[in-house]
Amino acid sequence: MTIIELKNVSKKIRGVTVIDDISMTLSSDRVAGLRGINGSGKTMLMRLISGLILPTGGTIKIDDKLLGKEITFPESIGILLENPAFLDSYSGFQNLKMLASIRDQIDDDQINQTLKFVGLNEESAKKKYKKYSLGMKQRLGIAGAIMEQPDIVILDEPTNSLDTSGVELVKEIVRHEKERGAVVIIACHDADILDELADEIYYLEEGSLVKTTREVKQA
Amino acid sequence: MTSTFKQLLKVELAKALKNKFFITTLIIALLFALFSAWYMIDLYFYSLRGLSRMGGNQMIQALSLFNHWIGGEATSLGFTLFFTLMPLIAALPYGWSYFIENKSGYVKTVVTRSAKTEYFLAKYIATFISGGLVILIPLLINFIVVACFIPAVTPSTMYTMYHSVYHGSLWSQSYYTNPVWFVILYLILDFIFAGLFATMSLTVSLFVKNRIAVILVPFFLILVLHYSRTFLAYKYYYEISPLNYLHSTPIINPANVWIIIGQGLLFFILTFGLTMRLGGKRELL
Numbered sequence: 262m263t264i265i266e267l268k269n270v271s272k273k274i275r276g277v278t279v280i281d282d283i284s285m286t287l288s289s290d291r292v293a294g295l296r297g298i299n300g301s302g303k304t305m306l307m308r309l310i311s312g313l314i315l316p317t318g319g320t321i322k323i324d325d326k327l328l329g330k331e332i333t334f335p336e337s338i339g340i341l342l343e344n345p346a347f348l349d350s351y352s353g354f355q356n357l358k359m360l361a362s363i364r365d366q367i368d369d370d371q372i373n374q375t376l377k378f379v380g381l382n383e384e385s386a387k388k389k390y391k392k393y394s395l396g397m398k399q400r401l402g403i404a405g406a407i408m409e410q411p412d413i414v415i416l417d418e419p420t421n422s423l424d425t426s427g428v429e430l431v432k433e434i435v436r437h438e439k440e441r442g443a444v445v446i447i448a449c450h451d452a453d454i455l456d457e458l459a460d461e462i463y464y465l466e467e468g469s470l471v472k473t474t475r476e477v478k479q480a
Numbered sequence: 481m482t483s484t485f486k487q488l489l490k491v492e493l494a495k496a497l498k499n500k501f502f503i504t505t506l507i508i509a510l511l512f513a514l515f516s517a518w519y520m521i522d523l524y525f526y527s528l529r530g531l532s533r534m535g536g537n538q539m540i541q542a543l544s545l546f547n548h549w550i551g552g553e554a555t556s557l558g559f560t561l562f563f564t565l566m567p568l569i570a571a572l573p574y575g576w577s578y579f580i581e582n583k584s585g586y587v588k589t590v591v592t593r594s595a596k597t598e599y600f601l602a603k604y605i606a607t608f609i610s611g612g613l614v615i616l617i618p619l620l621i622n623f624i625v626v627a628c629f630i631p632a633v634t635p636s637t638m639y640t641m642y643h644s645v646y647h648g649s650l651w652s653q654s655y656y657t658n659p660v661w662f663v664i665l666y667l668i669l670d671f672i673f674a675g676l677f678a679t680m681s682l683t684v685s686l687f688v689k690n691r692i693a694v695i696l697v698p699f700f701l702i703l704v705l706h707y708s709r710t711f712l713a714y715k716y717y718y719e720i721s722p723l724n725y726l727h728s729t730p731i732i733n734p735a736n737v738w739i740i741i742g743q744g745l746l747f748f749i750l751t752f753g754l755t756m757r758l759g760g761k762r763e764l765l
Contacts, residue, residue: 274765308764308765311588311592312592313588313591313592313763313764313765314763314764314765315763333595333596334591334592334595335592338592340588340589340592342585342588343585344585346581346584346586346588346589348495348586350499350500359491359495360589360590360593362487362490362491363484363487363488363491363590363593363594364484364487364593364594365483405589
């Protein structure tokens with residue numbers, strides 16, 4: 262059971278408040294959705310939870326361990342933030358293999374299974390990343406985030422550049438990750454997708470948490 | 481050493497040594513080195529023909545492998561291109577990599593699997609080795625090619641005017657007693673400095689937002705150091721430009737081992753210190 266606790270988290274970048282006093286608790290078996298217009302702070306909040314940036318105020322705890330003090334990054338996390346980023350001169354498979362080799366937790370078969378799961382067949386997996394279409398890049402990005410079955414899965418706009426079948430695939434992946442017991446955090450512009458997938462939706466506006474699904478339902 | 485660091489280092493080394501920039505730069509550096517070899521071998525046989533026409537002293541100890549390989553001659557275009565462009569050649573294979581990985585966001589997917597300090601340490605080592613090897617390999621090949629044509633006669637002080645290593649020159653005793661050891665010392669020196677030139681690009685990429693600048697800034701910094709010698713003319717006796725002391729043919733001033741060690745340490749402290757300190761603290765937006 263993984264628990265992410267944010268307490269009064271704020272972040273200022275060059276004097277500008279991008280995240281303002283956010284508190285929330287996220288746990289396993291739940292899908293947390295983030296909704297808000299561009300610049301509302303969704304990606305910044307995901308970066309904070311990933312440990313890529315540190316809060317200027319408040320605390321983030323992952324399983325009671327203080328992020329930035331006791332741990333620099335969550336111990337088991339998979340991220341797809343904004344655009345997928347891989348090395349152009351390597352194939353899809355080679356890119357994933359290189360990333361997987363850092364923790365050395367999964368073998369080639371598991372990488373291939375993940376590639377197949379996200380809809381990249383053997384031929385696509387052998388292609389160089391620079392020859393991938395936008396949709397294929399997005400699928401590879403999702404594969405990179407989930408291949409090691411991390412405790413925390415962060416997906417920022419995972420349906421970008423995907424066709425209808427790709428969107429259905431994302432839904433299936435999110436459900437699968439939830440069933441597996443991961444904390445899934447997803448940001449998506451498509452309100453219908455978020456409504457369908459998220460157990461709770463957090464609405465962000467100018468870096469502040471303005472309401473959650475529960476409050477909306479009560480209203 | 482953690483297990484993730486070992487794995488990360490393996491990945492970084494593979495990326496640094498198996499990329500098209502490393503191969504292309506190596507080919508260009510090899511061309512310079514082979515161009516020097518071709519010119520010097522031709523010059524050697526020309527000199528032999530001239531001496532044989534005169535008869536008498538064959539001056540065997542004046543015409544040796546050790547003053548005809550690229551690190552011991554200062555006459556060919558290959559030599560000039562190789563040693564003048566060394567900081568650029570060293571940075572081209574992998575000095576730009578952090579800049580690209582940071583710009584694309586790739587670095588985020590790597591550091592969340594390890595740690596920022598491990599990432600930057602692995603990157604520093606891989607960049608250093610790629611820069612070192614892209615210089616070391618052409619030097620070695622040049623030495624071997626030249627050795628195939630010109631005998632490795634131990635230089636004699638009787639023919640000092642044919643050799644560029646004088647009394648007081650760096651490691652001059654080795655040159656006239658054990659010249660192979662002298663060459664090995666220069667190969668090590670060049671490997672280390674080429675590695676440091678490459679890591680300068682890595683450090684610069686923490687500040688500069690342009691890929692071309694990342695590659696060129698170290699080259700221009702070394703050129704500034706090289707031409708700053710002119711301000712020291714007639715005031716300071718020893719060589720301060722790496723472009724002049726990384727081969728055994730200093731053009732004006734003799735090299736001094738303490739200046740070389742001092743500069744090497746300074747380059748290392750600046751590149752390693754800044755990369756690890758700033759990189760480790762850097763927020764990945």
